[in-house]
Structure formats: C-alpha cells, structure tokens
Amino acid sequence: MKLSRFARFSIALLFVWIVLFAFLPQIMVLIASVLSKGATDFILFEPTVQNYARLFDPIYLQIFVDSLVLASVTTLLCLIIAFPFAATLARAPKAWRPLLLILVIIPFWTSSLVRTYALIALLKTKGLINAALLFLGIIDAPLELMYTQVAVFIGMVYTLLPFMILPLYAALEKIDVRLIEAASDLGAGFWSRLMRITIPLSLSGIIAGSMLVFLPALGMFYIPDLLGGAKNLIIGSFIRNQFLTFRDWPFGAAASMLLSLMMLLMVALYAYAQRRERA
Amino acid sequence: MTQPLLSLRNIQKTYNGIDVLRGFYLEIQQGEFLTLLGPSGCGKTTVLRLIGGFEGSDGGEIVMDGVRINDLPPHERTVNTVFQSYALFPHMDVFENVAFGLRMKKLGEAQIQSAVAEALEMVQLGAHERKRPSQLSGGQQQRVAIARAVVNKPRILLLDESLSALDYKLRKQMQIELKTLQRRLGITFLFVTHDQEEALSMSDRIVVMHEGRIEQVGTPKEIYEEPKTLFVANFIGEANTFTCNLIEQRQGEVLLGYEGRTFCVKTTKTPSARLTLLIRPEDLRVERRLEDVKSPNYFEAVLEQVIYKGTTIDLLLRLDNAREIMASEFYNEDSDALLYQEGERLYLYWVDGWEVLLDEAE
Numbered sequence: 142m143k144l145s146r147f148a149r150f151s152i153a154l155l156f157v158w159i160v161l162f163a164f165l166p167q168i169m170v171l172i173a174s175v176l177s178k179g180a181t182d183f184i185l186f187e188p189t190v191q192n193y194a195r196l197f198d199p200i201y202l203q204i205f206v207d208s209l210v211l212a213s214v215t216t217l218l219c220l221i222i223a224f225p226f227a228a229t230l231a232r233a234p235k236a237w238r239p240l241l242l243i244l245v246i247i248p249f250w251t252s253s254l255v256r257t258y259a260l261i262a263l264l265k266t267k268g269l270i271n272a273a274l275l276f277l278g279i280i281d282a283p284l285e286l287m288y289t290q291v292a293v294f295i296g297m298v299y300t301l302l303p304f305m306i307l308p309l310y311a312a313l314e315k316i317d318v319r320l321i322e323a324a325s326d327l328g329a330g331f332w333s334r335l336m337r338i339t340i341p342l343s344l345s346g347i348i349a350g351s352m353l354v355f356l357p358a359l360g361m362f363y364i365p366d367l368l369g370g371a372k373n374l375i376i377g378s379f380i381r382n383q384f385l386t387f388r389d390w391p392f393g394a395a396a397s398m399l400l401s402l403m404m405l406l407m408v409a410l411y412a413y414a415q416r417r418e419r420a
Numbered sequence: 421m422t423q424p425l426l427s428l429r430n431i432q433k434t435y436n437g438i439d440v441l442r443g444f445y446l447e448i449q450q451g452e453f454l455t456l457l458g459p460s461g462c463g464k465t466t467v468l469r470l471i472g473g474f475e476g477s478d479g480g481e482i483v484m485d486g487v488r489i490n491d492l493p494p495h496e497r498t499v500n501t502v503f504q505s506y507a508l509f510p511h512m513d514v515f516e517n518v519a520f521g522l523r524m525k526k527l528g529e530a531q532i533q534s535a536v537a538e539a540l541e542m543v544q545l546g547a548h549e550r551k552r553p554s555q556l557s558g559g560q561q562q563r564v565a566i567a568r569a570v571v572n573k574p575r576i577l578l579l580d581e582s583l584s585a586l587d588y589k590l591r592k593q594m595q596i597e598l599k600t601l602q603r604r605l606g607i608t609f610l611f612v613t614h615d616q617e618e619a620l621s622m623s624d625r626i627v628v629m630h631e632g633r634i635e636q637v638g639t640p641k642e643i644y645e646e647p648k649t650l651f652v653a654n655f656i657g658e659a660n661t662f663t664c665n666l667i668e669q670r671q672g673e674v675l676l677g678y679e680g681r682t683f684c685v686k687t688t689k690t691p692s693a694r695l696t697l698l699i700r701p702e703d704l705r706v707e708r709r710l711e712d713v714k715s716p717n718y719f720e721a722v723l724e725q726v727i728y729k730g731t732t733i734d735l736l737l738r739l740d741n742a743r744e745i746m747a748s749e750f751y752n753e754d755s756d757a758l759l760y761q762e763g764e765r766l767y768l769y770w771v772d773g774w775e776v777l778l779d780e781a782e
C-alpha cells in the first residue's frame with residue numbers, strides 16, 4: 142500500500158508523540174519503581190524490589206480492592222444505563238442521530254472537575270435535588286446525599302457515561318435489523334433476542350465501553366475526594382499522595398506500574414475477544 | 421371449499437402516504453405452493469412482512485385458522501420466513517442457527533440434536549454443521565436459511581425471492597429441491613418472486629400482482645393460457661397484442677377489425693368496442709405460400725431477423741403498419757424456419773381458439 146505524504150507525516154507525528162509523551166514517561170516510571178527513596182533526593186540509584194513488595198501490605202491491598210470495586214460497580218451501572226440509551230440512539234431516525242450524538246458529547250466541552258463541582262450544587266443538603274423533591278412533597282426531610290457512596294457513584298457514572306454510550310452506539314448501529322427480525326420470526330421474545338442476538342453481536346462495543354469507563358474510574362481520584370469526602374482512598378488518590386504528599390516517588394511509581402499492568406491485561410483481553418469475533 | 425389456512429381480507433398498507441397495498445384479498449389453502457409474482461416494487465415483500473408480523477396493516481384483517489392474528493407479534497405466529505438476505509446469525513455456527521427456533525421452544529437437547537441433524541441432512545449440509553455462515557457459499561447459506569425455517573414445522577413457510585441471488589444452474593437445482601421438499605413435508609409455501617419462469621415451474625397457484633393490487637389468481641396454466649388482463653399477458657411470457665375494433669357480434673363469434681384486416685374469432689362473451697387480441701409467439705404458424713394457410717385469420721409480414729435459441733427459433737417480423745410481431749417454432753433438423761430469408765414476405769396464422777380476447781385496449 143502506498144501512503145500519501147500527508148498520511149506518512151501524520152503517522153510519524155503520532156509515533157513521535159506516543160514515544161515522547163507516553164512510552165518514555167512510562168519507562169521512566171518503570172525505572173523509578175525499582176529504585177530507592179532517598180532522605181533528601183526523590184530517587185536514589187539503588188535497585189530494589191522493595192517498592193513492589195510493600196504493595197502487598199494488606200493496607201495497600203485494601204486500597205486496590207476498594208478501587209476495583211468502585212470501578213467495577215461504576216462500569217456495571219454505566220453499562221446498564223447506557224445500553225437502552227445507545228439502543229434507542231441506534232434505532233432513532235437517521236436524520237436525528239447526529240443531533241442526539243452531539244447532545245451526548247456536549248458535556249465533554251467543559252472540564253469534568255468543573256462539572257463535579259456543579260454536581261455538588263445539585264446534591265448538597267440545600268441543593269437542587271433536595272429542593273425539588275421537597276417541593277414535590279416526595280420527601281419531607283432533605284436527603285443526605287453529599288459525602289456518601291451514592292454521591293460518588295452518581296458523580297462517576299455521570300462523568301463516564303458518554304464513554305460507554307459512544308462505543309455501544311457504534312456497535313449496536315452496525316447490527317442488521319433483519320437479524321433481530323429473523324430471531325423474532327423464529328420465536329424469540331424480547332429477552333431472548335437481547336441475550337442471544339443483540340448482546341453477543343455488540344460484545345466488542347460492550348468491552349470497549351467497559352474499558353473506557355473502568356480504566357479512568359480507577360484513577361479518577363477527585364470525584365471520590367470531592368463527593369465522597371475522601372473517606373475511601375482509591376488507587377488514583379493513593380498514587381497522587383505518594384508523589385505529592387509523602388514524596389515517595391519510587392513507591393508511587395510501583396503502584397502506578399501495577400495499575401498500568403492491570404490496564405494492559407484488559408486491553409490484551411479486548412484484543413483477544415476482537416480477534417475471536419472476527420475469526 | 422374447506423376453510424383457508426390463511427386469509428388476507430381487504431388489507432390496506434401505506435408508507436409515507438403512498439398506498440403500497442390496496443384492498444388486498446388473498447386466501448391460502450392448506451398444503452399448497454402459492455407464489456406471489458410481480459415486478460419489483462409491487463408490494464410482494466410487504467405482503468410477506470404483514471403475514472410474518474413485522475409490519476402492521478393500516479386496515480383489513482389477517483385471519484389464520486379462523487382466528488384474527490393482526491395483533492400477534494412475530495414470535496407468537498406459527499409461520500417462518502426465509503429472508504431475502506438469508507439473515508443468518510453470524511455469531512453462531514450452522515448447527516446453532518438451525519437449532520435457534522427449537523431452543524426458543526425449549527425442546528430437550530436430544531430432540532434438538534436429532535431434529536437439527538435431520539434438517540441439515542435434508543439440505544445436504546450435515547458435514548458443515550460446525551461452520552460459521554461466513555464460511556459457506558451463497559447456495560449453502562440459502563440452504564441453511566431454509567433448514568432453519570423448516571425445522572420449526574411452520575404452518576406456512578414464507579420465502580422472499582429466496583433463489584434470486586443464486587446463479588442460473590444452482591437456481592434451477594434449488595427450484596426442484598424446494599418443490600420436492602414441499603411435497604414431502606406437506607408444508608404450505610408462500611413463495612415470492614419476480615421471475616415468471618420460476619413461478620410457472622414451481623407453483624400450484626400463482627398470484628400476479630401489480631402496483632399493490634392482484635391482477636389475477638390461477639394455476640400456472642390458467643395464468644399463461646388465459647390471462648385476464650393485458651398486464652398479466654405481457655408480464656408472463658412473450659405476447660403479440662393487437663388492438664382491434666369490434667365490427668360485429670354474431671352467434672358465438674365476433675368480427676374484429678385490425679388495420680384493414682378482419683378476423684373472425686369464436687367467443688360467447690360480449691366484448692367492448694375496442695379490445696385486444698392476444699396471440700403467443702409459439703401459437704403462430706408461419707407459411708411461405710398463402711395456399712398453405714389453414715385459417716381465414718392471418719397476417720402478412722416481412723421477416724426481419726431469425727434468432728436461434730437452441731430448442732426454439734424466434735422469428736422477428738414486421739407488419740405493413742410497422743408493428744413488430746414474433747413467432748417461435750420448435751427447432752428440428754428439417755424445420756423450414758432456418759431456411760427463411762431475411763426480407764422475405766411470410767404469412768402468419770393461428771389455430772382457431774388459441775387466441776385470447778382481452779376487454780382492454782393498449
């Protein structure tokens with residue numbers, strides 16, 4: 142295949158970008174993770190595996206487990222909410238779809254940190270949600286939403302939902318409606334069609350969306366911090382604390398490497414699933 | 421007659437304000453091979469989709485075994501469809517595709533195994549049960565689609581242009597196989613095609629459709645030999661049509677005028693003042709000399725072209741009024757047809773009673 146000059150330039154640019162801003166920093170983190178912490182310097186050039194060994198301390202393991210639970214539940218909630226959303230989008234009249242997609246994407250245009258602060262305004266004791274519920278007489282005392290696990294999930298799901306909707310939409314839109322009709326013709330009701338046709342055929346979108354939600358969810362420390370009152374540490378805040386508060390760069394680097402490894406594993410799983418689907 | 425298996429009564433269907441089906445009536449009898457025949461866009465697929473339950477009608481009733489089924493969703497109807505595009509499930513192998521309907525009925529595993537094996541044997545795909553649809557040829561996919569529908573023992577099997585995508589030889593072979601299958605299983609087939617030859621060779625009855633209406637219903641023989649409308653006559657096979665004036669009606673016959681000639685045709689009907697005389701090319705006899713013409717009704721024409729077609733020879737002639745006329749003769753070694761010279765004047769006549777009179781003019 143012969144590539145145009147522009148295509149070659151773009152690929153080269155992308156390559157340099159990835160090497161410079163993703164690969165090299167990752168290598169630096171890897172190196173830092175096997176060195177020691179000095180009393181005055183951030184890093185001493187004394188090789189050690191101590192940083193990794195320390196990660197298996199139950200206190201730190203608990204942080205990992207908590208993060209995984211938070212990220213998993215967030216992913217599951219996003220999947221459940223996004224699926225009907227994306228399915229409706231994929232079956233909407235063709236002329237409407239671009240507009241509907243733009244509505245999904247618009248929130249990206251403001252910083253998610255700003256949107257998290259906006260959520261506080263909604264969730265707090267005298268916030269909009271409580272005011273509305275009180276006004277409608279659904280509750281007679283304000284709900285304690287802020288600084289609860291519920292608030293954290295609301296924040297996480299709200300922020301990450303578009304990342305689930307878009308790949309799901311892309312996968313669902315590709316499903317030939319005639320396959321759904323054929324299943325229906327052969328006696329499949331709504332749930333059978335969903336479980337046996339729609340979900341298997343949109344698996345790549347489900348996995349892609351889950352990864353796009355799960356991976357950032359592990360590191361998105363400011364949402365639990367702001368909405369959950371920093372009661373639970375997650376990996377993201379743990380790593381940040383090691384670098385910024387405790388100044389233990391090698392340990393932070395080791396935790397960071399573990400996180401990268403988990404992500405790598407999931408990407409590999411995704412690639413494997415994709416290959417099987419195509420075969 | 422016994423109660424029809426399925427009736428469509430006064431069905432109305434509109435897409436975006438355009439009538440696709442208008443006052444559509446159809447009755448399907450138990451066990452017959454019924455074909456919907458008509459040009460592309462005449463509403464054949466729409467009829468199947470209404471029966472399958474994928475579309476709702478804007479009026480009229482669909483009645484199966486005496487019960488109105490208009491509001492029944494597709495998965496509760498006892499009909500199955502072989503889709504125009506096959507619509508095989510790409511993520512399942514051949515076996516699972518065929519087993520799908522049985523799994524939906526929650527049959528036991530052993531029962532499913534044997535029923536699927538039998539269905540695949542029937543379409544000669546037993547060796548391919550672990551392949552994905554994408555690994556099969558078009559003809560094989562076609563058979564999987566048929567097996568997947570037939571295995572459910574539907575009351576009616578709906579087939580939408582099921583053979584149209586196949587190449588000529590395979591299509592001929594599948595036509596025979598489908599017909600054999602239908603006889604053996606005793607399942608009612610509702611077959612859709614735009615190919616008149618396919619319709620004639622496979623069907624017990626043919627429904628000729630045109631712009632959302634039924635033009636004629638009848639056996640292949642009736643449709644071909646006694647077309648009721650000009651559209652049917654022209655759509656099914658080749659036809660020479662002549663617009664004539666009614667000169668005189670006598671006892672049991674009429675006198676027709678066509679471009680200065682008069683023809684005397686037997687009929688008991690009272691035709692309209694302008695009507696069409698229809699003669700199939702193979703019903704025309706060709707002679708060099710007027711003495712050999714054995715009928716008072718004949719044409720004189722100049723031979724323009726001789727087209728050799730293997731089993732038949734088509735003669736393309738032109739009348740004095742520049743009208744084209746076609747005659748076909750079966751080919752045999754000592755046939756005169758090949759000896760005619762282009763540019764030669766020939767006489768054409770037909771055997772009394774082989775013509776068709778239609779009460780409409782072109």
Ligand SMILES: Nc1ncnc2c1ncn2[C@@H]1O[C@H](COP(=O)(O)OP(=O)(O)O)[C@@H](O)[C@H]1O
Pocket residue numbers: 435436440458459460461462463464465466467
């Ligand atoms: N979903 C639809 N929306 C709008 N028009 C349609 C739709 N389906 C079919 N039509 C129109 O209805 C007419 C009949 O279509 P169809 O039943 O598919 O014809 P056939 O199968 O005989 O070729 C065509 O003019 C077609 O354009």
Ligand SMILES: [Mg+2]
Pocket residue numbers: 464465580581
């Ligand atoms: Mg069609």
